[in-house]
Amino acid sequence: MDDHLYDEENFTSNKIDWNVWKKIFSFMKPLKKQVLLSIFCMIVLASTDVIYPYISKFAIDGIINPNLEAGTRDLSQLGYFIILYVIFMVIQATMVYLFIIFAGKVQTELAFNIRQKAFTHLQELPFSYYDRTRVGWIMARMTSDSRNLSEILSWGVIDFTWGLFLMVILIIVMLIINLKLALITIAIVPILMLVSTYFRKFILKAYRSIRKVNSKITGAYNEGITGAITTKTLVLENSNYDDFNLLTTDIRKQSIRAAMIQGLYFPSVIFLISIATALIYYNGGNMVFNLSISVGTLYLFTNYVWQFFDPVNNIASIFAQFQQAQASAERIVSLIESEPDITDSEEVTEKYGSLFDYKLENFEPLKGDVEFKNVTFKYHVGEKVLDNFNLSVKQGESIALVGHTGAGKSTIVNLICRFYEPTTGVITIDGVDYKNRSMSWLHSNLGYVLQSPHLFSGSVMENIRYGKLTATDEEVIEAAKQVEAHDFIIQFEKGYETECGEGGSRLSVGQKQLISFARAILANPRILILDEATSSVDTETEQLIQNAINKLLKGRTSFIVAHRLSTIVHSDRILVLEDGKVIEEGSHRDLIAKKGQYYDLYTNQYSEEMLELSIQ
Ligand SMILES: Nc1ncnc2c1ncn2[C@@H]1O[C@H](COP(=O)(O)OP(=O)(O)OP(=O)(O)O)[C@@H](O)[C@H]1O
Ligand SMILES: [Mg+2]
Incomplete structure (x- = not known):
């Protein structure tokens, strides 16, 4: 099964898989210069490591050797020895300094490249990917896996080059000497x-x-x-x-x-x-x-035998690390190569541009007719949620969806947003199958407030501005006023500069929803979708939300999923859903008169609210 709910244990192969590594190595291409420079440093370094004991050998044989005949011993040569020693030390120190700089750069840039590639790809993946993949799994790929890989590909490769060259040079030099x-x-x-x-x-x-x-x-x-x-x-x-x-x-x-x-x-x-x-x-x-042989040569060999230890140890540990990092590499590649199952077709992309670079001049104006034609839908797991579902909505109509939890309300609005596509059947917008238009065309004409309103880290101002990136501060404030969010925003200590992210938890669900409304209305979309938050909101905020919704709907095709039925009494058409089917349909007045499911829901909720009020 092509399931992305991977576990750590799924990726523990022992063989080095070059295919995977080739893909990871391709991230190093832009860093070729740094990699080559650091490899060069390591070769020089390995050579100086071999030369050091060689200098000592000359000192032993030429200066210190007690067997030297009188007169041939020249202590002034000791000066040359020291100078030579210092020169090599300076070379070595310089190389160490340089390779730390180069490898450090490779490491950070590489991690950056991997993360950026993964992040861009994640933006393109549809909702359904996130149904199948735990956010924790994705986070771990973005953090620890990319760190692991960049570490082994920078320091690991360098250590390996050093170790390999040191051994090769040592062996050649030794073979020549004795x-x-x-x-x-x-x-x-x-x-x-x-x-x-x-x-x-x-x-x-x-x-x-x-x-x-x-x-x-x-x-x-x-x-x-x-x-x-x-x-x-x-x-x-x-x-x-x-x-x-x-x-x-x-x-x-x-x-x-x-x-x-x-x-x-x-x-x-x-x-x-x-x-x-x-x-x-x-x-x-x-x-x-x-x-x-001379005493110096004997010294040289006893010294060289110890020198083998470091590179051998290094290479062994790097092989082991590579094997371990392979799991990281496989997971990163699997993330980057996961195919989005909802994409624009080639012809569509040709005409309307890609998600990140769209051709606005080719976008047809969107009127707002929406139609479900024989739509059947199931999620990646589970049963069919919609079976042969039909619905026709005219431009400017306001539709309300009600029903018990799990009835399929969110599913329907998610399909309209094209977060998911019908399994069979088509959804048309202005009479055209929406798969024949680009995702960017739809989304530039669509405003939605999801069931769990999400605010990004950043200020209230920035969060509303996401609706229309070119909006001025005045336009943002105007939008907030329209949905009656302005009053509570300015009551915050920092007003529109209040932080919404991690530290922004002081915003209530209702307030978050109102800010999302402001964001949606700023975009001035032709189709508006509101999936009301289920959690309870105090009566005052509820009133605000209700007023806001009424304003939002004017002149747009709208779909509201309502849990508080008082929000939808003015809707043109109310659909009562059960198990993915419309079991009742009509205006509030019609449905109340009918005394069916809607009537029951409404009176139930009404009496509950009354009960609550009487308890308070
Ligand atoms: N991402 C998903 N993956 C698999 N099944 C899902 C997914 N989302 C919803 N479902 C299933 O689809 C059915 C319809 O769910 P949906 O979210 O549309 O209900 P809802 O009417 O919005 O309910 P609620 O009032 O609780 O928001 C349910 O049986 C639910 O378990
Ligand atoms: Mg829902």
């Missing part, structure tokens, strides 16, 4: 490689399971804290505590295991290298006695 000693030293590399890879794998595995338990603990924390009140009222503290205890004991065991494995790794490596060193001393020592 074949036998070189072979002894090189023989240790594969063993070192095996041991390192083996341990790396275990260490990573251990840390991975620690991370898993850790995220469970975070989840438990979260639940324990955010659900504290519910827990307390249900007297679940004890069972919560036991769960938590189990998890923390688990993580303690795992951490100890990880530390033990890591503790074993270094002694094993040192043991191996010491054996190689002993072999070099044994063989090389004899050669020194035979005068076939």
Whole structure:
């Protein structure tokens, strides 16, 4: 099943999948220069690492060697030695400085490129994608996965280049100097490689399971804290505590295991290298006695054998990291490549432009006739919500949708907005199947206030202005006045500059809805859709909302989903829905006279309201 409700465990392949990496590497293309420069720095750095002990070898053989014949010893050469040493040190420091700059740039730019690409793609994906994908999953891709990838592709690649070149240069230099000693030293590399890879794998595995338990603990924390009140009222503290205890004991065991494995790794490596060193001393020592090599050369080899350790260790850990990062890479690619199932066809895009670059000059004016013709609809999961649904609405008509929860009211308005498309059948606007017009054409003529009014982070002013980005402050305030939001907005300490985002929770649902109304009316749309918030609103705000709605509707085709029936008494046509079917239809007066479902709903709500009033 093409389901995007992915879990971490779904992505844990062990083989390196080059197809996926090729796609991720393509994000590095604009950074080619920095990557090449940092690789160059690493090659220079690896060379200086090999040269250092070589300088010492000359110092030992040419200056310090006690066997030098009298007269040939020239201590003034020590000065040259020091100068040379300093020169290489400066080169090395410069390279380190440069590669940190280049790699840092690669890392940040890469993360930025990945996030930007993913973000743009997310804008194009329809509602249905978000039904199938948890927001948490998307957030994790945007944050930790893109961070993981940019880290391994910057520092990882650099470490790898350094390690690889250091080993290659070391091997070449050793082979040139002394074949036998070189072979002894090189023989240790594969063993070192095996041991390192083996341990790396275990260490990573251990840390991975620690991370898993850790995220469970975070989840438990979260639940324990955010659900504290519910827990307390249900007297679940004890069972919560036991769960938590189990998890923390688990993580303690795992951490100890990880530390033990890591503790074993270094002694094993040192043991191996010491054996190689002993072999070099044994063989090389004899050669020194035979005068076939100098003391300096022996020193060089004992030094080089230790130098192998860092690159081998680095490369092993990078391979392991790559394997781990592959899961991140796969998830990012799957996000970026997820196909939107609602898009404009090629011909439509050709004529009207894309979502981000539309050709306004080709947009036909929208009148506002809306028709559902034999529309059947089901969500990604679940049963058919609409089955052969028909509805014809004339320009300027105001339609109200009422019915019990789950009747299909929001589904109908979502279909009109083309957040979803009919599974079969067509929806026409001004007599044309809306799939033959662009999404941007529809949305530039459509104002909607959704069931859970969403305000963006930013000020009230900015939030209303989303309706028409070119609106002046005066136009924004005018729109707010029209929907009677102005009065409560100016009562805020900061007025129109009040923050709506995270810190804006002091806005009530009703106030949020009124701000959304202002946003909708500012756009001056031909079709207006209001999906009323279900949560209760105080009577004063309710009155405001009602007045606002009446103003909003004038001269537009409108669809109102109402929970408070008092809001819709003036609608031209009221549709009573049940299980996706219209079971009653007519004006408020007609339906009341009919004494059917609507009458029951209305009188029920009316008596409830009266009851509430009498209790107050
Ligand atoms: N995103 C979705 N994915 C799957 N099923 C959905 C989705 N949204 C709604 N449904 C289902 O479709 C049916 C109609 O839901 P809809 O939201 O249209 O009802 P509603 O009349 O707006 O109800 P309410 O008064 O509670 O807002 C319900 O059975 C619901 O479970
Ligand atoms: Mg609804």
